[in-house]
Amino acid sequence: MTMIWLGLFSGIAFGFVVQRVGATDAHKMARSHLMLDADIPRFMLLAVALSAVGLFGLQSAGVGRVLPLPTSIVATGLAAVIFGIGWGLTGYCPGTTWAAAGEGRMDAVFALLGGLAGAALFAHLHETLVPLFYDPTNVGQITLTDLFGNQAIAVTMLVVVFGLCIWGIGTLWKNS
Amino acid sequence: MPRRQRQPPPPPPAVEERLFKKAVQPLNPEATAAPKAATSHAEDESPMERTNKQHSPYWHWIPAAFALSGIIVFIFATYGPPASSSGFVSTLKGLLAWAAPDYVAAKAHYKAIPGPGSWLFAFALGMAIGGFIAGRTSKDIPVRDMPPIWKRRFGDSRAKRYGATFLGGFLILFGSRLAGGCTLGLFISGSTQLAISGLYFGVIIFAVAMLTARLLFGKVVQQEESQ
Numbered sequence: 001m002t003m004i005w006l007g008l009f010s011g012i013a014f015g016f017v018v019q020r021v022g023a024t025d026a027h028k029m030a031r032s033h034l035m036l037d038a039d040i041p042r043f044m045l046l047a048v049a050l051s052a053v054g055l056f057g058l059q060s061a062g063v064g065r066v067l068p069l070p071t072s073i074v075a076t077g078l079a080a081v082i083f084g085i086g087w088g089l090t091g092y093c094p095g096t097t098w099a100a101a102g103e104g105r106m107d108a109v110f111a112l113l114g115g116l117a118g119a120a121l122f123a124h125l126h127e128t129l130v131p132l133f134y135d136p137t138n139v140g141q142i143t144l145t146d147l148f149g150n151q152a153i154a155v156t157m158l159v160v161v162f163g164l165c166i167w168g169i170g171t172l173w174k175n176s
Numbered sequence: 177m178p179r180r181q182r183q184p185p186p187p188p189p190a191v192e193e194r195l196f197k198k199a200v201q202p203l204n205p206e207a208t209a210a211p212k213a214a215t216s217h218a219e220d221e222s223p224m225e226r227t228n229k230q231h232s233p234y235w236h237w238i239p240a241a242f243a244l245s246g247i248i249v250f251i252f253a254t255y256g257p258p259a260s261s262s263g264f265v266s267t268l269k270g271l272l273a274w275a276a277p278d279y280v281a282a283k284a285h286y287k288a289i290p291g292p293g294s295w296l297f298a299f300a301l302g303m304a305i306g307g308f309i310a311g312r313t314s315k316d317i318p319v320r321d322m323p324p325i326w327k328r329r330f331g332d333s334r335a336k337r338y339g340a341t342f343l344g345g346f347l348i349l350f351g352s353r354l355a356g357g358c359t360l361g362l363f364i365s366g367s368t369q370l371a372i373s374g375l376y377f378g379v380i381i382f383a384v385a386m387l388t389a390r391l392l393f394g395k396v397v398q399q400e401e402s403q
Contacts, residue, residue, distance in 0.1 A: 007295035011302015020369035021240040027323035033389035046241035054249035065256035068371035079355030084384020086347030092358035095260035099307030106321035114345025122283035122353035
């Protein structure tokens with residue numbers, strides 16, 4: 001029961017913040033993708049960089065639970081292409097769909113329904129698609145720590161690269 | 177509830193309009209006067225933007241990112257990696273457990289994701305509640321049924337927009353379930369955990385979404401730039 005309350009509380013806080021920053025606005029999202037509005041991409045990247053530092057702190061203190069998803073070269077890449085088309089088309093991603101539907105955006109309600117249909121179809125085809133696309137090129141739960149050999153260096157590298165991306169977006173996007 | 181106190185009750189219109197009155201009001205002038213919409217849009221991009229920053233209805237991205245990362249770290253400490261596309265599967269599992277319990281029990285994807293009595297579903301529901309509260313308590317952020325940029329490119333047809341978002345929603349969830357996560361569950365959660373999967377997924381979704389948006393709305397952008 002505690003987990004349900006924690007989930008509900010976390011969701012409410014998360015939904016509130018993403019609405020306030022404009023991530024539930026498909027117009028702002030489209031302008032982000034068109035390189036006209038730099039706020040949302042910089043917001044996302046900075047949030048990840050800060051969270052990575054925070055999580056490193058948690059892990060150093062022995063708190064929290066991590067579960068990095070495996071990388072499947074074909075499935076993760078193919079899924080990302082399908083996802084990117086949908087994201088560019090709607091301006092919503094699964095999380096913002098919930099928040100935008102709650103906010104009262106009708107197009108997000110339809111995105112939510114479409115999402116349920118898409119998830120249902122994948123769940124139906126899971127037994128066929130996973131062995132076909134996911135498993136053959138699954139290279140396991142690899143992380144930057146495996147690459148750099150040390151978690152502190154890996155976190156630092158992530159923060160530096162994300163910082164450069166944030167700077168790059170601020171330079172290349174028009175309205176920043 | 178608070179909205180009802182704030183706004184005088186309108187004569188009962190269509191359900192949609194009653195629920196989303198706030199959305200309809202700021203939208204209409206923009207929708208009917210296309211040139212005006214173009215002007216206000218052009219203003220967004222003018223160099224004056226910097227001085228107009230304090231009028232932006234949105235939170236600044238830096239404090240907002242601090243707030244969000246605080247929430248993300250809280251979630252890692254109290255639950256584990258946050259995810260939102262799994263909430264769709266939880267919802268389906270709950271619905272299908274009623275309609276077709278044998279089917280749900282037999283399918284690997286439903287076995288892997290917990291049903292509605294879980295953190296994952298509570299989080300998705302919380303997102304909707306958070307969006308609702310944020311929408312009701314903000315006077316400035318426009319709640320629209322259709323993005324203005326879409327209207328300028330594809331016209332006023334709601335059927336067209338809703339059909340497109342249904343298809344887009346279908347694609348993002350199908351893709352998310354194939355990869356094992358979405359923007360939050362794979363890119364944000366994954367990259368926070370330094371997972372290669374999250375970074376790999378993130379680079380491609382940004383690139384493909386940017387390309388898709390350019391193919392869809394590129395014409396509108398060019399028109400505005402030439403004005």
